[in-house]
Amino acid sequence: MAVKKTGQNQPHSWLELSAINRSFGARIHALRAVNLRLELGESYSIIGPSGSGKSTLLNIIGLLDRPSGGHYWLQGVDTTQVSDAQISRWRCQLFGFVFQDFHLLARRSVIENVMLGALYTGISRAQRWRRANDLIGVVGLKGRTNDPVGQLSGGERQRVAIARALINEPKLLLCDEPTGNLDSVAADGITQLILNCVSPQTAVIIVTHDQQLAARCRSSWVVRDGQVSPNLSIMTSSETAFTASGSPVTPGAR
Amino acid sequence: MMIRHHTLAGLPDSRPTLPKARSHISLGQVADEALFTIAENLRRAAFAMIGVAVGVAAILAVAGLTASASAAVLLGFNTDQARRIDVSPSSESAQSTLILTDDQQHSLRNLPGVVAAGTIDQIGAVSISTLPFWIDPDGAQDTTLLGVSSDVVHAAGCELLTGRWLLGADGSHYSEVVLGDGLAELLGVTSAADGRIVYIASDPYAVTGVVHCKYSGINLTDSAMILYLAADGDRGPSAPEHLLISTESAWTNQVRSAVGLLLDPNQTGSVQVSGPPDYAAIREAVAGDINGLYLALGGVALLVATIGIVNTRLMAVIERVPEIGLRRALGATRTAIGVQFLLESAGIGLVGGLIGTAMGLATVVLVSLSQSWPPTIDLRLAGLAPLAGLLLGSIAGAYPAWRASRFEPVAALRAAG
Ligand SMILES: Nc1ncnc2c1ncn2[C@@H]1O[C@H](COP(=O)(O)OP(=O)(O)OP(=O)(O)O)[C@@H](O)[C@H]1O
Ligand SMILES: [Mg+2]
Numbered sequence: 001m002a003v004k005k006t007g008q009n010q011p012h013s014w015l016e017l018s019a020i021n022r023s024f025g026a027r028i029h030a031l032r033a034v035n036l037r038l039e040l041g042e043s044y045s046i047i048g049p050s051g052s053g054k055s056t057l058l059n060i061i062g063l064l065d066r067p068s069g070g071h072y073w074l075q076g077v078d079t080t081q082v083s084d085a086q087i088s089r090w091r092c093q094l095f096g097f098v099f100q101d102f103h104l105l106a107r108r109s110v111i112e113n114v115m116l117g118a119l120y121t122g123i124s125r126a127q128r129w130r131r132a133n134d135l136i137g138v139v140g141l142k143g144r145t146n147d148p149v150g151q152l153s154g155g156e157r158q159r160v161a162i163a164r165a166l167i168n169e170p171k172l173l174l175c176d177e178p179t180g181n182l183d184s185v186a187a188d189g190i191t192q193l194i195l196n197c198v199s200p201q202t203a204v205i206i207v208t209h210d211q212q213l214a215a216r217c218r219s220s221w222v223v224r225d226g227q228v229s230p231n232l233s234i235m236t237s238s239e240t241a242f243t244a245s246g247s248p249v250t251p252g253a254r
Numbered sequence: 255m256m257i258r259h260h261t262l263a264g265l266p267d268s269r270p271t272l273p274k275a276r277s278h279i280s281l282g283q284v285a286d287e288a289l290f291t292i293a294e295n296l297r298r299a300a301f302a303m304i305g306v307a308v309g310v311a312a313i314l315a316v317a318g319l320t321a322s323a324s325a326a327v328l329l330g331f332n333t334d335q336a337r338r339i340d341v342s343p344s345s346e347s348a349q350s351t352l353i354l355t356d357d358q359q360h361s362l363r364n365l366p367g368v369v370a371a372g373t374i375d376q377i378g379a380v381s382i383s384t385l386p387f388w389i390d391p392d393g394a395q396d397t398t399l400l401g402v403s404s405d406v407v408h409a410a411g412c413e414l415l416t417g418r419w420l421l422g423a424d425g426s427h428y429s430e431v432v433l434g435d436g437l438a439e440l441l442g443v444t445s446a447a448d449g450r451i452v453y454i455a456s457d458p459y460a461v462t463g464v465v466h467c468k469y470s471g472i473n474l475t476d477s478a479m480i481l482y483l484a485a486d487g488d489r490g491p492s493a494p495e496h497l498l499i500s501t502e503s504a505w506t507n508q509v510r511s512a513v514g515l516l517l518d519p520n521q522t523g524s525v526q527v528s529g530p531p532d533y534a535a536i537r538e539a540v541a542g543d544i545n546g547l548y549l550a551l552g553g554v555a556l557l558v559a560t561i562g563i564v565n566t567r568l569m570a571v572i573e574r575v576p577e578i579g580l581r582r583a584l585g586a587t588r589t590a591i592g593v594q595f596l597l598e599s600a601g602i603g604l605v606g607g608l609i610g611t612a613m614g615l616a617t618v619v620l621v622s623l624s625q626s627w628p629p630t631i632d633l634r635l636a637g638l639a640p641l642a643g644l645l646l647g648s649i650a651g652a653y654p655a656w657r658a659s660r661f662e663p664v665a666a667l668r669a670a671g
Contacts, residue, residue, distance in 0.1 A: 065663070091582075103579075105580075119287060121279070
């Protein structure tokens with residue numbers, strides 16, 4: 001049974017990590033006492049040196065991995081108390097993943113790969129096909145719908161992956177170095193595509209080594225040695241952008 | 255317009271709540287996906303399919319060939335023999351028993367199921383030739399002269415190759431002879447139409463016909479047969495060695511016991527009544543022989559197929575670890591992964607079973623035809639064979655499927671390397 005968060009005056013955030021630890025064996029502490037809040041409609045970046053724990057953090061947020069200690073509240077429900085089957089279902093109902101190395105099924109066509117994203121929600125094949133077809137247009141691969149993904153360039157493959165991640169209309173799009181394998185031109189297009197996904201009902205988190213990319217997100221965190229802190233420099237630029245325009249800014253539109 | 259959520263003091267209560275466990279992939283959709291994946295990885299699946307196919311084909315082939323061979327063995331017993339009762343005296347002194355009284359003959363003929371009854375008496379060894387002894391002293395052959403009753407032609411399952419059978423008591427029967435086909439060939443008598451004469455112990459006889467007989471209790475093939483009536487005086491009293499009774503197949507056993515009572519009412523044991531061989535026992539013996547082989551071969555084939563499919567399925571799991579990770583990331587539960595892999599194995603087993611059934615049936619037909627056995631197969635077995643493949647695939651796929659379901663999403667995704 002999910003446990004409701006109690007003794008809280010403030011309404012809970014959409015997602016909240018509190019004192020999260022993740023260790024591998026006795027010696028590797030990939031995350032230490034991480035506290036973090038996340039709201040829909042936002043864009044977040046996570047930067048930090050290699051091996052600092054960025055991917056581990058993203059995997060825990062995306063319910064791909066489970067913390068060794070601490071609490072992870074999702075809309076006020078403590079996910080650490082929830083069954084693996086329920087967690088699996090939330091993965092497709094709430095999250096979309098974009099990986100550095102795409103993770104496409106090489107033998108399948110573009111549309112089959114996108115459709116796979118909604119396989120486990122149980123919607124009909126026809127419905128999946130329709131949604132996938134629409135999304136292929138959105139990510140700009142209209143002419144490639146039935147091509148095997150093996151024939152696509154890296155940038156095009158990442159577009160397929162993004163379409164797949166969006167097919168269930170996720171609340172949160174999690175991207176782990178989505179442009180890590182791409183040249184700067186392709187990277188730019190992908191970044192734009194991802195940031196365009198931010199909507200009042202959708203948030204985006206991007207793990208990146210690219211300071212400029214990180215700066216394009218509304219908020220930013222730095223991970224060092226398994227500890228998370230706000231990325232002040234980028235926060236500042238974000239705040240500046242916000243105050244300078246004088247009105248709310250949709251990050252994707254920047 | 256968009257609002258910065260994290261600056262809000264209070265969030266509206268209308269926020270969406272977490273989705274409940276309701277909608278999720280159905281078994282049918284997992285099956286679809288499994289089928290799709292088999293088609294996609296057909297070359298890998300082919301190895302496992304061939305394994306199952308060979309196992310199923312081997313079992314079907316052995317079972318089918320066993321049945322076909324038994325059928326051939328049963329066909330080999332000629333049906334004529336299967337319906338004949340052979341009565342002989344159990345001792346010299348009892349020989350006269352087979353000389354039937356009119357009453358006995360009448361009773362015998364009227365027993366239900368009796369088709370024909372006839373006696374055979376081995377008169378003795380004689381020489382036979384186509385020319386009189388004084389013309390060609392070296393042309394004589396040794397043969398056995400048999401005195402037969404006229405019904406023997408039916409009771410002994412004889413077929414006239416040429417001419418006619420010995421006529422009854424029309425006065426000319428003393429000088430007529432019918433030759434067994436072996437003896438006729440030896441003498442060069444191929445046609446009886448022109449009334450060939452042979453000399454038996456220097457007496458001339460007219461050959462009326464040549465017969466081929468199925469009865470093998472006495473060598474009829476190389477014998478000369480003359481009518482020998484019980485009342486014949488000049489050759490001494492007839493003492494038949496065999497009374498042959500051919501019956502309708504359903505009555506053989508009843509006739510057999512009735513004849514025993516008829517000829518030996520006091521059960522003195524003076525006659526020996528032998529019936530056809532016990533076919534059930536023979537069939538059992540044949541089946542028993544091949545059953546051992548069947549079990550051994552089938553067992554080995556099954557074991558090899560199982561090991562084969564476990565092996566290829568485990569390899570498939572290892573090869574597809576990143577795919578498993580991806581599916582988990584896309585919301586697959588452990589169960590969904592496990593069931594998909596299990597269904598893939600079951601599907602491979604079913605296809606293998608179907609191929610194996612075709613192979614097995616083809617083997618049975620081809621081998622049987624080449625051995626001139628009647629191809630015989632239990633249709634229920636042929637119907638069950640594809641299902642056996644499915645079962646084999648499921649059993650062999652269970653452990654690999656369980657392994658596949660155990661991968662943690664992150665670890666599996668990392669395996670992409
Ligand atoms: N499954 C694991 N077993 C053991 N150690 C692990 C495992 N996963 C991560 N680690 C360790 O945890 C630490 C954080 O790893 P993580 O992948 O989160 O780093 P990262 O910040 O994403 O690095 P990079 O920028 O290179 O991707 C590393 O020291 C790594 O070796
Ligand atoms: Mg990483």
